[in-house]
Amino acid sequence: MKPSVKKSEQSRILSEVALGNIPPDMVITNGSVFNVFTREFIRGQSIWIKDGAIAYVGPDLDPPGGERRVVIDAKGMVVLPGLIEGHTHISNRYGIEEFVRYVIPTGVTTVVTETIELATVVGREGIEYLVRGLEGQPIRFYYTVAPLCGLTSSEEINAPANEDLLPLLQSPRCLGMGEIYWSNIFLKELQGERVRELASIAVEQGKRVEGHTAGASGRKLQAYTCFGPSSCHEPITEDEVLERLRLGYWVMIREGSIRRELAGVRGIFDKGIDFRRLVLSTDGVDPEDFLNEGYLDASLRRALALGISPGLLYQMVTLNVAEHFRLDHLLGSLSPGRMADAVIIPSPEEFTPQWVICHGKVIFRDGQNMVEPKRVFFPDSMFATVKVHGYSVPPLPARGKVRAMELVSRLVTREDIIDLGDPEGSKDVIMALALNRSGSEEGFVGFLKGFGLQRGAYGSTMCWDTPDIIVVGCDTRSMETVVERLREIGGGGVYAIGEEVVAEFPAPLCGLASLKPMKEVGKEVKRLNQCLMENGARWEKPILTVDTLGSPAIPHLRITHRGYVRLRDREVLRVQA
Ligand SMILES: [Fe+2]
Structure with a gap:
C-alpha cells in the first residue's frame, strides 16, 4: 500500500531533523533513556522531537538551530515511553474529563478502553458518544467495540446488530472487539451466533478480539481460542498465566480495583520463559483507589515493591501492549518515527512521574497538569x-x-x-x-x-x-x-x-x-x-x-x-x- 502524502511528508521532515537539516521543536536532553527493545537504560541520551513525533534518540545532545525550542533537562533522570493502558473501563462511576484529569499525572499517555457500560443501557449511541468524548483529549485513546454479552438474551436487548457495529469497528481508533466472556461464545442459537460472528468480523478486519477466559482451561480454553481472542486479563494463578502464554495469548496481569493479581502470580517472573507477551493493566480503577493510590502508576509501584525487574515491567506497559494492538510502529518505544510520548522518572526503581509528554506536548510537570481535559457532551436522553x-x-x-x-x-x-x-x-x-x-x-x-x-x-x-x-x-x-x-x-x-x-x-x-x-x-x-x-x-x-x-x-x-x-x-x- 502507498503511504499517504501526509505521512510521507511527516517522515521526510523527521528524517531532515535527524540529519540536522531542520531543527527540532522539543529536546529531552541528557537523560537515561530506556530502550524497550534491548531493555537497557542508556545514559547521556537526547531525544529530538518535531511535530509531536520522535526524529532522533542518541548521544548527540545538541541539535543545531531552533533557539525557540523547548528543552527538558533530564540529567540524572530516566526517560521512558509514555505508558499504555491496555485494558480498562473508563466509565467507572466518573466522567471522561475526570478520568483524563487524574490519569495525566500517572504517566499513561495512551488508553485502550472497553465501551460496554453505556452501551448496555442505551445501545450503539452509548459507544458513539463515548468515542466522541475520547477524541481530542490531551492523552490518546483507543477503544474496543463491546460485544454486550448478557446472562440471557433479555440483558442484550440494547446490543446493536453486528452490521451496525461495523463502522465503529472499522475506525482507526478501534482496535478490536471488546472482551468476550468465554462461556458466551459457546451459547446456542442467536445469543451465541451474534458474538461468534462479531469475533469473526473483527479478525477479518485485522482487529483484535479481547478475551475473557476466567476459569477456563484445557480443551475448553483451546476451543474458545479457536474463535480468535488474543489476550486475556483474567488469569489468577501462575499456571493459568503459563497456559495462556503457551497458547499465544498476550496475558494482561490485572492489578486494579476489581482484583489484584500481581502478588498471586509473582512466581511467573522467576521462570526462565519469555515475557514479551506479558502486559500489566488495571481493568479499571474506582474513584477511591484513583484518589488514594493512583492508576497504572500505582500498579507499577506495587510490582516494583514485589521485586520484579523494572525493565521487564516497563516493557509490559509499553512495547508489549503496543505489539499486541499492532501499534508498535507508532507507540511503545522511544525511537525514530514514533509518537513523542514520554514519562520522566527519578530512577528505574522509583516510578513517580516528574514530566509527562504526550504527542510532543508537556502535559504534566512540577506536580501540575499543564492541560485541561476537553469538555464532553452527552444528550439528555x-x-x-x-x-x-x-x-x-x-x-x-x-x-x-x-x-x-x-x-x-x-x-x-x-x-x-x-x-x-x-x-x-x-x-x-x-x-x-x-x-x-x-x-x-x-x-x-x-x-x-x-x-x-x-x-x-x-x-x-x-x-x-x-x-x-x-x-x-x-x-x-x-x-x-x-x-x-x-x-x-x-x-x-x-x-x-x-x-x-x-x-x-x-x-x-x-x-x-x-x-x-x-x-x-x-x-x-x-x-x-x-x-x-x-x-x-x-x-x-x-x-x-x-x-x-x-x-x-x-x-x-x-x-x-x-x-x-x-x-x-x-x-x-x-x-x-
Ligand atoms: Fe474488563
Missing part, C-alpha cells in the same frame, strides 16, 4: 434511563425450601438450597431483586445469603452487563424506597432504611456515572460503602458485590429480572427449589 414507576416488591415464600445465591467470596456466588424454617440455614439471608429499568418493569425477587446486611436495603443501577436495577434488602419497604430514589436521581447507588435514604451516590449518566469532580465522587462512593459495612455488609467495597450479581463474567448463580440464572447451563431458575 442518556440522563433519563431509569424507567420505573411506583414498583412494589412482590411477596416471597416465608417457609419451605428455596433457592438462594450464596456469596462465597466478594464476587463469586454458588447455588444454595435453604430451608427457611431452619434458623441456622436461613441465617444471613436477605432478599435480592432484579428489576428491568428499560420500561417493562419486569422484576424477580430471590434470596441472597452471605452479604451480611442487617438492616435496610441497598440498590444500584450501575450493574455490569445488564440494564437491570439490582436491590438487596432486609425488608420490602426499604427496597421500594431505594427503587423510588434511584428513579428520582436518575440512577446510581442508594442505601435506605425504611423510608429514609441514608446514603446515596447519584450517577445520572445512564445510571452509571457521575459528572461531579473525582473528589466528590470518591467521597460519595466511600460513604455508601462505609454505610453498608456499618450496617453489616461483610465484603470490602460491598457496592461492587451488588453491581456484579447480574453479570455472566463471574460464577455461579446470578440474577436477572426473569429469574436466577445458573452460569454453567444458563438455565433460568425460580425461587422454589
Whole structure:
C-alpha cells in the first residue's frame, strides 16, 4: 500500500531533523533513556522531537538551530515511553474529563478502553458518544467495540446488530472487539451466533478480539481460542498465566480495583520463559483507589515493591501492549518515527512521574497538569434511563425450601438450597431483586445469603452487563424506597432504611456515572460503602458485590429480572427449589 502524502511528508521532515537539516521543536536532553527493545537504560541520551513525533534518540545532545525550542533537562533522570493502558473501563462511576484529569499525572499517555457500560443501557449511541468524548483529549485513546454479552438474551436487548457495529469497528481508533466472556461464545442459537460472528468480523478486519477466559482451561480454553481472542486479563494463578502464554495469548496481569493479581502470580517472573507477551493493566480503577493510590502508576509501584525487574515491567506497559494492538510502529518505544510520548522518572526503581509528554506536548510537570481535559457532551436522553414507576416488591415464600445465591467470596456466588424454617440455614439471608429499568418493569425477587446486611436495603443501577436495577434488602419497604430514589436521581447507588435514604451516590449518566469532580465522587462512593459495612455488609467495597450479581463474567448463580440464572447451563431458575 502507498503511504499517504501526509505521512510521507511527516517522515521526510523527521528524517531532515535527524540529519540536522531542520531543527527540532522539543529536546529531552541528557537523560537515561530506556530502550524497550534491548531493555537497557542508556545514559547521556537526547531525544529530538518535531511535530509531536520522535526524529532522533542518541548521544548527540545538541541539535543545531531552533533557539525557540523547548528543552527538558533530564540529567540524572530516566526517560521512558509514555505508558499504555491496555485494558480498562473508563466509565467507572466518573466522567471522561475526570478520568483524563487524574490519569495525566500517572504517566499513561495512551488508553485502550472497553465501551460496554453505556452501551448496555442505551445501545450503539452509548459507544458513539463515548468515542466522541475520547477524541481530542490531551492523552490518546483507543477503544474496543463491546460485544454486550448478557446472562440471557433479555440483558442484550440494547446490543446493536453486528452490521451496525461495523463502522465503529472499522475506525482507526478501534482496535478490536471488546472482551468476550468465554462461556458466551459457546451459547446456542442467536445469543451465541451474534458474538461468534462479531469475533469473526473483527479478525477479518485485522482487529483484535479481547478475551475473557476466567476459569477456563484445557480443551475448553483451546476451543474458545479457536474463535480468535488474543489476550486475556483474567488469569489468577501462575499456571493459568503459563497456559495462556503457551497458547499465544498476550496475558494482561490485572492489578486494579476489581482484583489484584500481581502478588498471586509473582512466581511467573522467576521462570526462565519469555515475557514479551506479558502486559500489566488495571481493568479499571474506582474513584477511591484513583484518589488514594493512583492508576497504572500505582500498579507499577506495587510490582516494583514485589521485586520484579523494572525493565521487564516497563516493557509490559509499553512495547508489549503496543505489539499486541499492532501499534508498535507508532507507540511503545522511544525511537525514530514514533509518537513523542514520554514519562520522566527519578530512577528505574522509583516510578513517580516528574514530566509527562504526550504527542510532543508537556502535559504534566512540577506536580501540575499543564492541560485541561476537553469538555464532553452527552444528550439528555442518556440522563433519563431509569424507567420505573411506583414498583412494589412482590411477596416471597416465608417457609419451605428455596433457592438462594450464596456469596462465597466478594464476587463469586454458588447455588444454595435453604430451608427457611431452619434458623441456622436461613441465617444471613436477605432478599435480592432484579428489576428491568428499560420500561417493562419486569422484576424477580430471590434470596441472597452471605452479604451480611442487617438492616435496610441497598440498590444500584450501575450493574455490569445488564440494564437491570439490582436491590438487596432486609425488608420490602426499604427496597421500594431505594427503587423510588434511584428513579428520582436518575440512577446510581442508594442505601435506605425504611423510608429514609441514608446514603446515596447519584450517577445520572445512564445510571452509571457521575459528572461531579473525582473528589466528590470518591467521597460519595466511600460513604455508601462505609454505610453498608456499618450496617453489616461483610465484603470490602460491598457496592461492587451488588453491581456484579447480574453479570455472566463471574460464577455461579446470578440474577436477572426473569429469574436466577445458573452460569454453567444458563438455565433460568425460580425461587422454589
Ligand atoms: Fe474488563
